Amino acid sequence: MKPEKALFHLPEDQAFLNPISLMGDVKGVYFTFRSDLAAIADIIPKPLEAAFPLVSGYIVSIDKPAFTEPYREAMIGVYVRLGAQTGLYPVSFLLSGPGAQMATLPGREKYGLPKKMCENESDIRFIRTGDVVRAYACRHGVTLADVSVKLDGSYNNPQTEACYQGAAAGAVSGGTSFYMHPLMEPDETGAPAFSKVNIYSNEAEYTYRSWEAGKVTVRLMSGRDDAWGQLPVLENMGGAYCESDLRMKELVKMGEADPAQAISKLLTARFDKKGLIGGDRL
Numbered sequence: 001m002k003p004e005k006a007l008f009h010l011p012e013d014q015a016f017l018n019p020i021s022l023m024g025d026v027k028g029v030y031f032t033f034r035s036d037l038a039a040i041a042d043i044i045p046k047p048l049e050a051a052f053p054l055v056s057g058y059i060v061s062i063d064k065p066a067f068t069e070p071y072r073e074a075m076i077g078v079y080v081r082l083g084a085q086t087g088l089y090p091v092s093f094l095l096s097g098p099g100a101q102m103a104t105l106p107g108r109e110k111y112g113l114p115k116k117m118c119e120n121e122s123d124i125r126f127i128r129t130g131d132v133v134r135a136y137a138c139r140h141g142v143t144l145a146d147v148s149v150k151l152d153g154s155y156n157n158p159q160t161e162a163c164y165q166g167a168a169a170g171a172v173s174g175g176t177s178f179y180m181h182p183l184m185e186p187d188e189t190g191a192p193a194f195s196k197v198n199i200y201s202n203e204a205e206y207t208y209r210s211w212e213a214g215k216v217t218v219r220l221m222s223g224r225d226d227a228w229g230q231l232p233v234l235e236n237m238g239g240a241y242c243e244s245d246l247r248m249k250e251l252v253k254m255g256e257a258d259p260a261q262a263i264s265k266l267l268t269a270r271f272d273k274k275g276l277i278g279g280d281r282l
Helices: 037-043 100-111 158-162 259-265
Strands: 022-034 049-065 071-082 085-096 115-117 124-129 132-139 142-150 172-186 192-220 235-257
Touching (some): 022 132, 022 142, 022 192, 049 124, 049 132, 049 142, 071 100, 071 142, 071 172, 085 100, 100 115, 100 235, 142 235, 172 235, 172 259
Parallel strands (some): 085 172
Antiparallel strands (some): 022 235, 049 071, 071 085, 132 142, 192 235
16 A cells, blocks of 8 residues: 655664564563453444454563563453454553653554553562462552463463464464554644544564463453453453563554544543543543
8 A cells, every 4th residue: 555645764874763673581471361242342443343252461571672671561452353354453551660651652653552651660560489470460559450370281261272373482473463543633723633543454473482371360450541341351261471572573554444433442541531631520
């Protein structure tokens, strides 16, 4: 697809956004659970469609990112279809630690990712004791995710293997994700308005150092500003403790969504309610 207008790239001898989107030395917990398909469909903006009633996520530390200082990250996402393609649609990211700001801002600016920062580095953490890992994601005093994994080499449900195809020590595998990038600009009166919502696809590549499969127990809650509990945990499917390097590769514009239909499903994952008009009444 050719751009409608000429694109400007900064010369290489000037400051530029680091093109190497490498999250090096990622360690932490990955999990999947079965949820309610209607609840998933309710939070997905068109033209994306719910693919199946599964939710996947992670709570990790990223110790050697190529573009900032170390940081911690938690994510939940759902599986969607766009035309003939199926991929993961991240619903929410939380970040903490020294590199959180420079991982949050370029992630929102470049990819349109729904990222928010936590108050304290310890708001995102995991603790391993033998073959059990417990991981937490908290924000504004609310524990949004509490995940435990018993690393016994098997998943709660054998079907989980399909979600983690290719995940094994020494392996390299990838997957497709879809992002929504809302673009805001002032209207003729100076009031903020959304001019368009770009739809991107992105290919990620995992290089695994370890993948220890296990049985998970996932608990989600919602706070005033973060609705992680809107996706009910109907069945714990499985997960793992993993150490890997993650590289986000090709970013492709797939089209645009109708702002009038999409924006209401995108705002609260990007802004806290006090930052929205009438947010104190939401």
